[in-house]
Amino acid sequence: MRRTPCLRATSAPTRRKAASSWSARRLKTSSKRWRWPVPSEPVHNAGHTHPPRTLVTGGSGFLGSHVADALSDAGHEVTILDAMESQHLRPDQRMVVGDILDDELLASVSNGMDYIYHFAGLADIDECETRPADVAAVNILGTVRLLEACAHVRRFVFASSAYVYSAAGSFYRSSKQACEAFIEDFHEQRGLPYTILRYGSLYGTRADERNSIHRLLRQALRDKRIAYHGTGEEVREYIHVEDAARISVQILDPVYENERIMLTGTEKMRYADLLQMIREMLRGEVTIDMLPSTRKAHYTLTPYNFSPKPGKKLTANPHIDMGQGLLQCMAEIYEDLHSDHGDA
Known part of the structure; x- marks a missing residue:
């Protein structure tokens, strides 16, 4: 049976498939290439008798x-904090529905955590441009x-963006710059260990219309036509x-x-080829x-820009082949289009 206790439940949220949920509620709510050794085994909770507890x-x-x-696959006891209940919650994960601006809730849910991964926020660049x-x-x-609520944790992991020091991104980019600066200051002033992950162009299952590849595939499967704005x-x-x-x-x-890491793909691909x-x-x-x-456009050839705080690139090896990944996405979208709630 699924365990979904809530520390502070809100009214039942409207579920939107694969939404980055903080925009659905609350307020509507040049890097150097590195190849560091990647551990092949799950991270051990050295010196602790319990599995790592992660928010x-x-x-x-x-x-x-x-x-x-x-994280669950690596043996972590995972708690999810989100404004919307997860459609993908596993039996070994705990769900807390609440507001990222609720200080009392943040103090409660972060208590006893070893690690905190922070993904909550407004992430759609177009939406951010109209809602500074x-x-x-x-x-x-x-x-x-x-x-402020998690000064005790062993690591604070922040989801930033490859566009953090690019010329594009507007208020979204500015917010990521500010967050990175605050995180580094919390490390300097209070000793908070951190890792900043600057994600590049992501694709895969559970995405929605805000993801570029999802939009292309959905158009192709639904309309037999793709309208692409660009060269x-x-x-x-x-x-x-x-x-x-x-x-x-x-x-x-x-x-x-205490590093900034760039996470992008291993091969360059032109949109025409895609x-x-x-x-x-x-x-x-x-x-x-x-x-x-x-x-x-976010960029034409590269997401890298000269900045005073470059990130170090880390790539997946082995990685999921682009063709296989596209087929995986197609299968998910096809099933959704041909289900009772699809928009075919």
Whole structure:
């Protein structure tokens, strides 16, 4: 039987598939390439008699839910704090529904934790551009309040972005910069160990329309047509969310303490090649419409920008092949489109 005790339950939230839930509630709510050794075994809780206890904020969302599962697989006792109940909660995970700005709740739920993974926040760049005050309240203030509640933990792991020092990203980028600065100051002033993970272009199961590859695949399967805004020459280094989640657990190794880590894919791919790959996987039964871009691209060739605080790149080895990962996503979207609640 699923165990889902809540420390402070809110009214039943509206479930939205694979949503990054903090935007659904509350307020509507150049890096150097490194290849560090990656531990192959789960992290041991050295000096402790209990399994590591880990809190994952935003653990109902796309990336957060996968990281929560990877932590559980590594032997952690996982508690998820989110504004919405997780659709992916496992029997060995605990769910707490609540608000990232609730100081009393944060103090209660972080008590006794060994590690805290912080994914909660407004993450859609377009949404953030129109809601700067909400971005500051949820992303920045929410992070600071969580930092104040968890000074005792063995590691604070923060989900940042590869765009943190890019020219794009607007208020979302600014919030990540501010959060990174606060985390480093908490380390300097209060000795809080941390690891900052700067995630690049993610794809995989449990995503929604805010994820670029999910949008393309959903259009292809539903409409037999993809409308792409751009030239096709844009390049990305996609990383499968399961690879990113696995690395997100491995960085608890002491070698990654108090470091900024870049997590992107292992190979560059042009959008034109990605679109052609999708078309071939669907036996050519998809029309590709190349349209003028209506927005500023995050980047054309690389997410790397010179900054005073570069991150060190860590890649998954082995990793999920892009073709296999796309097929996995297609299967999930196809099932959703042909179920009773699909939008076919």
